[in-house]
Amino acid sequence: MNVSINETDALVLVDIQSDFCTGSLAVPNALDIIETVNKYIDLFYKQKLPIVLTRDWHPINHSSFKGFGGIWPVHCVQNTPGANFYKDLKIPNDSIIISKGTDPSRDAYSAFDGTNLNPYRLKGLNIKRLFIGGLATDYCVKETILDSLSLGYTTFFLSDISKAVNINSGDEKKAIDEMLQAGAISITLNELI
Secondary structure, X not given: OOEOOOOOEEEEEEOOEHHHHOOOOOOOXXXXXXXXXXXXXXXXXXXXXXXXXXXXXXXXXXXXEHHHOOOEOOXXXXXXXXXXXXXXXXXXXXXXXXXXXXXXXXXXXXXXXXXXXXXXXXXXXXXXXXXXXXXXXXXXXXXXXXXXXXOOOEEEEEHHHOEOOOOOOOHHHHHHHHHHHHOOXXXXXXXXX
């Protein structure tokens, strides 16, 4: 399938942060996506289309951390090196940065959960289609895509820049199946024209 991008499109890059690439919660093979992520950024930037980068931005006492009853090691704590976007990303200055998971009492996997991404950012820019990829396929990418679909966006899953945690064997496949069954369209960079 070939897809032509246009003025109603936006790129959403999910949680490509140091802790998820090489740090305390490194996603297997996360570094394999960086070069292709930069190609997507370049493509959307040259077309003057919005580029959204989401980030976990947790307080030190976040409920998702093992020490506070959660299932994850401490990661992406606000204003720490692990919460920074990965150093090799070529992020344009006018990118939209969305911080999530800022409430210590609850987790937020989706870029739409507790943020202003939908009502103020995307709707205000007349965005109709979202191209979403990042880390991790089976958590934040999946939840962002499912919310995107529920909000009425035509939603593309960028399979070539998404990697899974796979806590349980098969989690990635289950997540991808769930996204596709909900209406997401799986594509790769070479299908964008």
